[in-house]
Amino acid sequence: MRHQIEAAIKEVSDVLYGKQEAIQLALTCIFSQGHLLIEDLPGMGKTTLAHGLAKVLGLEYQRLQFTSDMLPADILGVTIFDAASHQFKFHPGPVFTQLLLADEVNRTTPKTQSALLEAMEEGRVSIDGQTHQLPEPFFVIATQNPVTQQGTFPLPESQLDRFLMRLELGYPDARAERELLQGGDTRQRLETMSRVISPAQLQAISAACAAVKVSDSIIDYLQRLVAYSRQSADFSVGISPRGALALLKACRSWAFIQGRDYVIPEDLQQLLGPVAGHRLRAADDMGLAANALIQQLLSRVDVVA
Amino acid sequence: MMPLFQLTRSSMIWLLVSILMVMAPYITVVPSWLFLLALLTIGWRLMVHSGRWSFPHWSVRLALMLLVLIGLIAELRQNTMMVVTVGLLISAFLLKLTEMYRRRDALVVIYAAFLLIVCSFLFDQSIPMALYAVGSLIVVTASLNTVFRSQQNNDIWRPLKRSAVLYLQALPMMLILFLIFPRIGPLWQVDMNAGQSFTGLSDSMSPGDVSQLTRSADIAFRVRFDEPLPAEKLRYWRGLTYDQFDGRRWRRSDRPREADRQRSLMPQYQGVEGPSTNVESFSYLLTMEASGQRWRYGLDVPVNYPGKFRQLDDLTLQAGQRLMQRQQYRLMSRVGPIPETLSAKDVARYLQLPAQGNAQSRELALTWAAQYSEAKDVSAQMLRFFATDFRYTLEPPLLGQTDAIDQFLFQTQRGFCGHFASAGVMLLRAAGIPARVVGGYLGGELNPLDGALTVRQYEAHAWLEYWDKSDASWHRLDPTAVVAPSRLAQSAAQLFSTEPTFLADAMLMRNGFLSDSLLKQIRLRYEAINYDWHRWVLNFHERQSGFLQQLLGDISVLKILLLIMFPGALVLSWVAFSLLRHRGARKDKLLEALEQLDKRLITANLQRRQGEAMRSFFARLTPALPALASEFEILSRCYEQICYAQDADPELRRQFKASIDRCCERLPKLHPVEAGAQGVTDGT
Numbered sequence: 001m002r003h004q005i006e007a008a009i010k011e012v013s014d015v016l017y018g019k020q021e022a023i024q025l026a027l028t029c030i031f032s033q034g035h036l037l038i039e040d041l042p043g044m045g046k047t048t049l050a051h052g053l054a055k056v057l058g059l060e061y062q063r064l065q066f067t068s069d070m071l072p073a074d075i076l077g078v079t080i081f082d083a084a085s086h087q088f089k090f091h092p093g094p095v096f097t098q099l100l101l102a103d104e105v106n107r108t109t110p111k112t113q114s115a116l117l118e119a120m121e122e123g124r125v126s127i128d129g130q131t132h133q134l135p136e137p138f139f140v141i142a143t144q145n146p147v148t149q150q151g152t153f154p155l156p157e158s159q160l161d162r163f164l165m166r167l168e169l170g171y172p173d174a175r176a177e178r179e180l181l182q183g184g185d186t187r188q189r190l191e192t193m194s195r196v197i198s199p200a201q202l203q204a205i206s207a208a209c210a211a212v213k214v215s216d217s218i219i220d221y222l223q224r225l226v227a228y229s230r231q232s233a234d235f236s237v238g239i240s241p242r243g244a245l246a247l248l249k250a251c252r253s254w255a256f257i258q259g260r261d262y263v264i265p266e267d268l269q270q271l272l273g274p275v276a277g278h279r280l281r282a283a284d285d286m287g288l289a290a291n292a293l294i295q296q297l298l299s300r301v302d303v304v305a
Numbered sequence: 306m307m308p309l310f311q312l313t314r315s316s317m318i319w320l321l322v323s324i325l326m327v328m329a330p331y332i333t334v335v336p337s338w339l340f341l342l343a344l345l346t347i348g349w350r351l352m353v354h355s356g357r358w359s360f361p362h363w364s365v366r367l368a369l370m371l372l373v374l375i376g377l378i379a380e381l382r383q384n385t386m387m388v389v390t391v392g393l394l395i396s397a398f399l400l401k402l403t404e405m406y407r408r409r410d411a412l413v414v415i416y417a418a419f420l421l422i423v424c425s426f427l428f429d430q431s432i433p434m435a436l437y438a439v440g441s442l443i444v445v446t447a448s449l450n451t452v453f454r455s456q457q458n459n460d461i462w463r464p465l466k467r468s469a470v471l472y473l474q475a476l477p478m479m480l481i482l483f484l485i486f487p488r489i490g491p492l493w494q495v496d497m498n499a500g501q502s503f504t505g506l507s508d509s510m511s512p513g514d515v516s517q518l519t520r521s522a523d524i525a526f527r528v529r530f531d532e533p534l535p536a537e538k539l540r541y542w543r544g545l546t547y548d549q550f551d552g553r554r555w556r557r558s559d560r561p562r563e564a565d566r567q568r569s570l571m572p573q574y575q576g577v578e579g580p581s582t583n584v585e586s587f588s589y590l591l592t593m594e595a596s597g598q599r600w601r602y603g604l605d606v607p608v609n610y611p612g613k614f615r616q617l618d619d620l621t622l623q624a625g626q627r628l629m630q631r632q633q634y635r636l637m638s639r640v641g642p643i644p645e646t647l648s649a650k651d652v653a654r655y656l657q658l659p660a661q662g663n664a665q666s667r668e669l670a671l672t673w674a675a676q677y678s679e680a681k682d683v684s685a686q687m688l689r690f691f692a693t694d695f696r697y698t699l700e701p702p703l704l705g706q707t708d709a710i711d712q713f714l715f716q717t718q719r720g721f722c723g724h725f726a727s728a729g730v731m732l733l734r735a736a737g738i739p740a741r742v743v744g745g746y747l748g749g750e751l752n753p754l755d756g757a758l759t760v761r762q763y764e765a766h767a768w769l770e771y772w773d774k775s776d777a778s779w780h781r782l783d784p785t786a787v788v789a790p791s792r793l794a795q796s797a798a799q800l801f802s803t804e805p806t807f808l809a810d811a812m813l814m815r816n817g818f819l820s821d822s823l824l825k826q827i828r829l830r831y832e833a834i835n836y837d838w839h840r841w842v843l844n845f846h847e848r849q850s851g852f853l854q855q856l857l858g859d860i861s862v863l864k865i866l867l868l869i870m871f872p873g874a875l876v877l878s879w880v881a882f883s884l885l886r887h888r889g890a891r892k893d894k895l896l897e898a899l900e901q902l903d904k905r906l907i908t909a910n911l912q913r914r915q916g917e918a919m920r921s922f923f924a925r926l927t928p929a930l931p932a933l934a935s936e937f938e939i940l941s942r943c944y945e946q947i948c949y950a951q952d953a954d955p956e957l958r959r960q961f962k963a964s965i966d967r968c969c970e971r972l973p974k975l976h977p978v979e980a981g982a983q984g985v986t987d988g989t
């Protein structure tokens with residue numbers, strides 16, 4: 001199992017240079033059966049990462065570019081009268097897939113956003129009184145532009161909460177960028193990528209991740225972190241119980257990817273930003289908590305009681 | 306690394322206000338250079354807060370401390386012990402500001418502020434002071450509140466509101482404790498007023514002394530009668546008697562004897578006196594202000610008095626100690642002649658006169674003695690003599706050193722009560738009638754609002770008593786009554802209002818006394834409240850036992866103590882024990898061992914930072930101490946295995962401990978490093 005994970009990471013880093021950690025985090029998210037939100041400027045490799053992941057996992061995937069004039073039906077599908085059979089027939093939308101790549105999800109209106117996000121939460125779609133089950137597994141990798149950019153509808157907290165993780169890719173370092181510039185066409189390489197992890201293996205990995213040991217002192221540490229985020233005046237909104245659960249789940253997968261069968265405090269510290277960053281609100285400007293605040297939170301709460 | 310504690314803005318503001326509020330009541334008490342010190346330290350702390358200066362170097366702090374100590378020692382005198390002690394507390398409180406690095410230091414400052422609030426009651430216990438102290442308490446608690454809130458909060462008033470609400474919530478508990486908590490006598494007593502000067506009567510008197518007292522409106526004592534008040538002309542408050550005369554000054558005899566307890570003072574001699582004498586008894590509660598003297602005032606002849614007093618043979622009350630604090634006691638007095646059988650020795654004592662001097666007066670007395678056989682008649686003749694040409698004034702002409710009484714009786718003929726009393730006694734003694742001067746007060750201002758009688762220094766008075774052998778009783782005789790009958794009938798304030806020296810030391814009071822204006826109304830109202838304050842709050846311990854008895858039946862204070870404190874102590878100790886045990890259990894053996902290592906790393910600022918996990922900690926140490934890299938690897942691995950992988954193998958613990966010991970042994974001598982030089986700041 002381990003070498004498959006390593007192979008998958010290597011395969012994806014062949015198309016996304018110098019982003020080892022981001023790839024590991026993305027896999028962590030998928031092993032924890034959570035949805036992923038990638039937020040960065042255009043051209044940073046968000047789509048490449050999502051594509052690469054779909055390829056190595058061998059999942060059936062759909063890419064959906066969100067625009068401001070999109071309607072829920074464009075995602076979920078429509079019921080059309082079929083003249084031949086004299087019946088209404090449901091035409092499934094792009095959401096009926098194993099891995100949905102929702103590009104620039106904050107470009108569309110809240111109405112359309114919520115249509116997608118309901119599907120994410122429930123794992124099914126209801127149209128015209130009919131409930132349609134989505135395939136198993138079902139992952140959403142959404143990308144979004146920073147909300148400061150023009151023409152964006154920021155996702156409300158309740159919808160951000162549906163994503164297990166939020167990643168920022170950032171610029172590649174100099175060496176990686178050099179490789180990128182020297183290397184060939186990424187798009188072509190993406191096409192030729194092969195499946196490394198089968199759906200059955202993915203299920204097995206997920207089960208193995210869930211079995212990673214969490215000691216009492218880790219639980220204590222997590223509780224202290226959560227309690228501090230709720231009490232501290234630095235945050236207007238602390239980490240919810242769902243956030244704490246998500247953090248623990250992600251930590252297990254992360255520890256597994258790191259080759260451990262137990263969680264250590266560093267795992268929590270590593271994942272607090274990606275998992276809790278979009279669930280915390282800073283007290284002063286009511287925006288999302290900046291990284292510095294999360295670092296401060298970590299430095300205020302000691303690892304041992 | 307412990308982050309340097311940065312006070313928030315509101316915390317700084319509230320701390321400053323607290324310091325100023327707490328210091329303010331001491332303005333008149335402690336040496337004023339302490340306030341310069343306050344300005345200096347507050348200023349310095351503000352500069353540190355704004356980031357412009359740094360904390361003073363330890364040598365500067367040491368120098369400041371020594372200077373302050375020297376300054377305080379220089380202030381040390383016999384009667385300033387208390388002030389210097391409080392000054393020491395204040396200066397420690399202020400100097401702590403210059404080393405307020407951590408929250409703990411801020412807490413020390415705040416707790417000292419609480420202590421200073423309490424200490425201010427050593428010097429003043431009035432209502433305004435109590436209200437002020439409540440204000441200070443709220444403010445200091447507000448700053449305590451801000452210290453525990455790390456966040457900048459723009460609402461400056463919020464801590465104040467919070468702390469006010471806190472005190473409101475605590476109010477019922479405070480009242481309950483005030484009512485039922487047993488007052489235990491102090492374990493030691495601080496002589497607060499040692500060396501302080503008092504206004505009032507003293508144990509020797511020359512004729513002009515009493516008029517000096519009319520400059521002062523200080524309260525001598527307050528009285529509240531159970532029944533209707535005695536008539537104005539009966540309000541003679543006995544303080545002490547003078548029986549030794551040296552031609553100019555009167556003194557009380559050196560060996561006062563205790564009164565014979567068997568002697569009945571109750572009016573069984575009424576029949577002998579005839580219908581003219583009026584024997585009445587009154588019972589009352591008297592609150593006496595600090596006088597620095599051992600005698601206690603009482604109406605004419607105290608009959609029942611508290612056991613802590615003793616009654617001398619001149620019927621004055623004497624306590625064991627000088628009165629340095631306000632005292633309250635209950636008395637029963639009667640007015641009227643005092644039966645006493647004088648021995649020959651006593652008669653001689655009350656006839657004592659200097660061998661010579663005042664020849665003219667003696668001659669006059671002898672003519673009276675020849676003329677009348679009865680003491681009653683001689684005294685009546687004397688009053689007639691005074692009633693003719695004498696005038697009563699606050700500013701009598703000065704009398705010479707010798708033959709002062711002759712001078713008064715035959716030349717100036719103007720005087721104050723002291724002149725009349727001393728001349729009267731001299732005349733009576735010369736005529737062979739035992740007599741003594743009595744010092745005390747006459748009158749008292751009735752506060753119509755609460756029925757309390759307030760006697761002030763300007764009502765000081767001197768009269769005389771003579772012993773009539775025909776009925777073997779002392780009789781009061783007040784020459785002032787014939788010279789200035791209005792002194793008895795109306796208040797002293799009205800009588801003296803035209804005299805310029807009256808209340809010369811209290812102009813505000815003078816105006817308040819002399820007019821019937823709003824000012825007077827306010828004054829009376831304030832005095833009534835103040836009287837209740839003393840009775841019900843400051844002296845509550847004197848009536849608490851009665852109150853508790855009413856509440857709990859016949860239960861002693863000791864039993865209450867046991868009842869309240871014993872179970873309380875049990876509960877508290879149980880809580881403390883369980884808390885400590887809980888903490889002890891959580892303290893891991895591994896962490897204890899790790900702390901050993903940690904302590905040795907502090908000098909080089911390599912110790913584990915807050916929030917740093919073990920693996921990162923050892924990873925950071927490895928490049929700094931490459932010699933121990935392998936040990937760090939073992940430590941890191943063992944710790945994770947034990948704590949996180951939940952490996953229960955005792956071998957791992959042994960390895961860990963052994964590795965720690967090896968590390969501590971092989972740790973090279975570490976050189977102190979300036980904080981921050983390591984470049985690790987944990988984003989604080």
